[in-house]
Amino acid sequence: MxxxxxxxxxxxxxxxxxxxxxxxxxxxxxxxxxxxxxxxxxxxxxxxxxxxxxxxxQGLIWRFGLVVRHRKLGYDANAMVVWNIEDSEVERVANILAQASVVTLCYQRPRVLPGWPYNLFCMIHGKSREQVLGQLADICQRHQLDKFDKNVLFSTKAYKQRGGRYSASVIKE
Amino acid sequence: MDQLDKQLINLLQKGLPVCEQPFAQVAMELGSTENIVLARLQLMLDSGLLTRFGPMFDAACWGGDFTLAAMEVPEERFEEVNQIVNSFEQIAHNYQRTHRLNMWFVIGTETAEEIFEVIENIQQKTGLTVFNMPKEHEFFVGLYLPV
Structure with missing residues (x-):
């Protein structure tokens, strides 16, 4: 040959x-x-x-592309929605959230008791708080998630958007 | 931002082609030219709308580690504590949020042990408790913000 x-x-x-x-x-x-x-x-x-x-x-890089500044694009409302879900239900609920188009990240994290009972975190980026809350209500209603204890933490100020040695290109808030 | 700018942002957030002339390929898809695409992107980079073209990756696969941490900071100490926390080079994002736990930050380090050192140091310097919430399971990563 x-x-x-x-x-x-x-x-x-x-x-x-x-x-x-x-x-x-x-x-x-x-x-x-x-x-x-x-x-x-x-x-x-x-x-x-x-x-x-x-x-x-190999999945070592999830995505290779453009990194935007979300606030500059008009995405001013950045909500971390946290849920307290029984361990046996976490995966089911997480998959529902992950499939919602407005949810950008979804992680299971440990509860830190006392003080922090929430074990499932997801992010919703929106153009206003009203829009984000509306989208969340819509997801809850469609999938009967209202029975779960949850909390919505909006960000009021971003102090440092990059800097950590590995942090520059990973968007995790 | 005009229509082409928006199309570029939306398309390129989903990924930059990995080929010899990625911007030419993008231009073709959008019915534009490589030169125009490069010029538009440069303008948007200069204005701070876009930050760069880079990878999104799982630091754990590359020998690093990440965690999300939170603190309950008294309102009158917020600025002071914020400066202490941000003085650590391992701190990435740091957000003030609407909750009793009002300071949320990401710690990114080269080793898993370093996470605990940073947390310990922050606790010592501030006298406040750091809630450590490393991810246990990831269900979705796909930040995509259409314009």
């Missing part, structure tokens, strides 16, 4: 770490951003594309 195809070697662990650190800072806004990164790291564009693609396939 004759072929002219040259396959670049898989990146070493160290090269992968360098590549990750580089893309975490953000891709340059140029026509060939992956090439620009490859040149910086002295690897090939093909290696960059293949590696990022593999990371996505």
């Amino acid at each position: 004759t072929t002219n195809l040259v396959i670049d070697p898989v990146l070493s662990d160290q090269q992968q770490a360098q590549l990750f650190a580089e893309i975490e800072q953000g891709l340059p806004l140029v026509a060939q951003p992956y090439l620009a990164i490859a040149q910086q790291l002295n690897i090939s564009e093909e290696q960059v594309l293949t590696t990022i693609d593999a990371w996505q396939q």
